[in-house]
Amino acid sequence: MDPQFLLIQATSGFTMAMILFLVASGLTLLFGVVNVFNFAHGSFYMIGAYLAYTCVSVLGFNFWASLVLAGLGAGVFGMLMESIFLRRIYGRAEEAGFQILLTYSFILIIDDLVKLVWGTEYKSISRPPGFSGAVELFGVLVPTYNLAIIALGLIVAVAAWLLLSRTRAGRIARATAIDREMLSTLGVNVPLTLTVVFGVATALGGLAGALAAPLRSVTPGAGIEVIIDSLIVVVLGGMGNFWGAFLGAIILGEVNAFAVAFVADWASLFSFIVMIVVLIFKPQGLFSPAKVRKA
Amino acid sequence: MDFKREFKTLVPALVGFLFFAVLPAVRTSDYQLTIASNTIIWALFAMSFNMLFGMTGMLSFGQALYFGLGGYFVGLLVCHLGAGWFVPAVFLGVLGAGALSLIVGPMVLRLTGVYFTILTLAFAQLGWGIVVKWYDFTNGDDGIQGIIPPGVLGNKVTYYYFCFFLVSLSLWLLWRISLSPFGLILRCVRQNPDRVRFLGRRVKRNQLRIYVLSSMFTALAGALMAGVDNSVSTEMWHWTTSGEVILMCILGGIGQFYGPFAGAVLMILIEDMVGARTEMWSMVIGIIMLVMVLAFPKGVVGEFANLAARLTKKSGGMEVGLGTNTRS
Amino acid sequence: QEKVIKIGALYPMTGRAGLYGLDSVAAMEMAIAEINAKGGAAGYKLDALYTDSKVKPDYAVHVAKRYIEEDKVNFLFGTVSSGVALAVTEVSKQYKKIFIGTDAAATELTVDNLQPYYFRVSNDTFQSMAAGALYLKGMQAKKPWKKIAFIGPDYAYGHSQWNELRYNLDKLGVKYEVVGEHWPKLAQPDYTPFITTILNQKPDILVAGFWGGDTVAFIKQALPYGLFDKMLYFHPDAGGNYELMSAMGDELPNGLILGARHYNNWPETEGNKAFVDDFHKHTGRYPSYCAEAAYEGIYAIAKAVEKVGNPDDTEALVKAFEGMKLKMPEDPDGFTSYIDPASHQIVQVQAIGVTEPNDKFPPAKKMLGQWKVFKAEDLMPPKDFIEAHTKK
């Protein structure tokens, strides 16, 4: 096999992985860290993409500013959703089931809202100026925009990890998954914390959607398509582990890249096969969350 | 006391049974028959799923695997070997699902919690992928059409009664299971698996048993569905199908034996009525769901039971749920 | 009491396919309004019911039965997805209710699974691929090519396109070498690994069979790699859809060879202009390919009822459809589409064009031009193809 081609595929896989990671990062934060499952994560991805479209193509804003605005917009929308609806079901028996149901209803509602606001035509935005070409690195052609995505993926991974493991805020966020009531007696405003985390997670989703918009078509229903892949990434890496999700995304990306090149016929099944294999051999994902004796 | 409790759960069952039994006679259009067939079949799917989720606490996101398998056994056998194979195919599908779940079960049961959920999802999606890909054999996402039950079963009313009989029988079985020592052990597995081990019982073994049983009933539902629609499609295998059955259960009330039944009825009626009236069905259904979740946290049946309990002012009224008594 | 012809339409109205469904519905409404304004058909007014098929065959079956049994429709109508159409055609057969197909392009619908009550007023993948094969053959004469690769969604639609294209190429005696086949899943978000693999395979021609927004995603992602300079992008079935042009604007490269089942700028006949302009007036946007067939499907119904005199005599209606001539917006001057009595498939001229700058249909900045037009009769599946399929 041509080693140059292997390198090329590996690079493709890595780009793919970074977008996967960016999309999944918000879900990891919610599902893995604070133990809230947001089925509608993909819908915020979609909102981010549409907001970016509006900012860039309709309002004529600068692309990078639009990215930030789209992320913020999705985040604010997420915080509203959380504080108006989701908050009401915390602490109920069978909460997890209700989270699924409630956030599923968000998917349905947001789908139609998007249709009402933006119509059903496909939208798309161009890559930002200066990022439409490609550069050669070690003989491999890499689109500059993909490099930007890789950089952003790395930044998000490092930032999230630092934030979660090194700051009080991160520790508090993780503790909400364990015992919200106890935490509140320690002076932590738990509802606010959850709203903020939800906001950050949906902002990450929105940011990912905005970032992916120049590479994809922005269409209704775009949300449902990313949710399964995100779930795979989150679980593959081990719940709530940012580096795990990072690695999970890379594995998924690379396996896909090489499957496309060498077993093209079955490439579309590989995500599931990888997950089955990993989970059967490492039942808690690649990075196991800390094992703890039941007190 | 024991008996009184059971009796209470029998009343709604009898009412439901009678309603669906006489429906063909009192219906005003054939379509109502179609809806009724759909409802009872999905109810079977939902209630067998509830044996896993509500009763044993195993949230499988991959029951579509068995629903699809049941449907495709019928579809493929009828398509390749002829309509005469319809009835045998239904039962072969059930056996096939039993066999498959015996293989998949031990693998997914190695995991617990979300990992279990996601692994079941992965297996089901793999099944879906294979069915879509294996075009020559399965017809891919074109699906299989022309699945006409043979002989008298070709008549809609007879076919309805055929389904009605099998569904009633299955539900009766599920009900008996929920009352039986086996059912009791399953509920205990959900609440406190460690302690079950300390009763000298094997947790995984019991989980596997109900996984297999539930999958077989699910396959039966899938097989019967093929005869109602006269066609099967890859949609049956898709994760959205697994999702739908979960939603039905939650909507109806997870902790309630009849919850999933009510959930199935509601979901199908809502989908039908809303879908017929507005292209914005998605938002309308979304809002209905949102309101249900916020206002009726115990599901339709649970809330109804609560109301009944409050009216009769007897604490015993709380115990209507037989499958599982969720904590208040 | 008013006499009505009831039509039960099934189209996707949400999600990725929603665009096609809603365009079709808009076109149906347009046609119905026009016909009713002129007094209807044989004294009957047209009336349509619309339900979102959700692209779910089982749900669509359910709705079709409701249409027939509760709403007492005279015709079933629509569907974008072939899976849905195949399930609904089964209902149509059982209930002996005529089903007018306006979009779903699976060849089986009029070959393997043909039943007496199904008629299709848009072309199928076979016709597109036959035209595509003729195009490729013509090209080989001018600018020799040999290596060909395919990329298309991993489901029946993608696979049929590739099979039918190769069937037609072989039948035409075209010599070619397949250097790669790629099957991303439908709605694959990321094509990067496919793109790098294809570049590595160095085909002369890349045949694409994408559907919907996937075309946009692929082209956008392939651009920085310079893929379109290194090979010819050839996408004869749904590549020329207007929504691609409108979504991509300036970014769409010139020189892609694309086909669609209807174009807003071809043929430049009065009929087509009128249809496109009316649609634009009606909705504020230009139509995608599927609108035209939905529009014409309504006219076909009106015409059949006109001939039979009532919408209830199904068998007579079937006869009326068989061989019916329909002057469609997509018919160039001098040709009239007709429904082939044997296959119930509409027989039409097919054109394939090349992307070039053109801003007459905003927001698109590029449209197709440099048309090559293929004769309708050359595009129909030949006997051996039909026999091979129906035997299966």
Added chain:
Amino acid sequence: MEPILVVDGIEKSFGGLRVTDKVGFDVYPGELKAIIGPNGAGKTTLFNLLSGHLSPDAGRIRFLGREIAGMRTQDIVALGMGRAFQITSIFQEETVLDNIRVACLSKLNQTRIFLRPTRSHKRATDKTFQILESLKLEKFAYRPAFELAHGDQKLLDIGIALALEPKLLLLDEPTSGMSPEERVLTRELIRELWAQFNLALLFIEHDMDTVFGLAQKVLVLQQGAVLVEGTPEEIQNNPQVVTAYLGEEL
């Protein structure tokens, strides 16, 4: 008389921390033995080793003549070891009746039966009521377990263990969280059960009144190792035990 349980030099470490250090002792049929020791001495861990929740790194455990170190919990239970937990371990949503009945059915090996309702299993039900009576819980039979007061839940936990007809019963802090009044009652109840069911009883306890009022022998653990074993009097007067564990009177 042969001992029913022989523990011989078992060890267990977590990471670098040795939690059980060459522990050895015997339990004879019908014996009533207490295990005491400072918090973190490894008492619960010792129980976990005996009951198969953990397997020892070294050493042997013989129960009724069988080597059980490393055996699975359910098999050890089947041999005749019962256990109630430090943190009550019951089936919260089931009725009190079913909590015990499920154990009786397990003992009778009838949990695979799936078509005959539980209520028609007369043998199990009768036995259940007998146990409920012994525990004085029969008035709560049809109440879900979570409605019971803490102390009653602890009793129920013991009841579940009893239903398995153990030869040896392990109780981890049976009276913790109880009021003095309940403690006295529970102590009496345990003694009655012990006599009635003809058990060997091994219990962990921090309440000295219970320990010294109930036990025939006391085993003291400290930092994972056996400090001393002896009769209540010997232990009470052992200076080592007094400094390490009992402390001065409050």
Added chain:
Amino acid sequence: MDTILEARGLNTYYGRSHILFDIDLSVEEGETVCLMGRNGAGKTTTFRSLMGLTPPRNGMVVLRGRDCTKLPPYKKARIGMGLVPEDRRVFGPFTVRENLELGKIPGRNGGWNLEAVYEHFPVLGRFADRFAGTLSGGEQQMLAIARALMGNPDVLMLDEPSEGLSPVIVGTLKELILRLKEAKTTILLSEQNIRFAMAVSNRAVVIDKGHVVYTGGIEEFRANESVHKRYLAV
């Protein structure tokens, strides 16, 4: 002396069942008050009502003269209420140190910080990097108390702190509480261990079936055999 914490006529329900009936209670600056009562008398519920975890349906919770009945638990924690629940509730997957750091409340300073905790609870210093979930029952109890102290509360509420502790540790705990008392920490605790309670408290409040049935100084309480018999059965 000033009254720090006061409950006036608390009535609390779990769902439809009425648990607390007109509970009146006050704790003065620097004193240690002990709630006593049988199992299920309502001690824990009183703590939960005071802290706002199960808000009373009516009645008032007053902290330093300020009505804070309606405040959510986290605000109560920030104005100086600290709670050690009876089931400890340490954060199992967190290390001991992380648990302690979670107990810090920004803006509340005082004598308690990591060093001070490690000095008073050497076990915790030794196990600083162990996961809290792996600690023994007694060790977890210490951690729970230390965690509450990290917030430097004005009133420390301890729900049955001696439960599950070995006698020596109960002795240590007694010392600790006495030291806290010396440092003028105000403490409200509940106990079943009467000896322990009498050794550390200034005042006793006896609750029975949700009613306050006795309040009095500790010496008076010690002498009052009939209260012991009737409500505590000793």
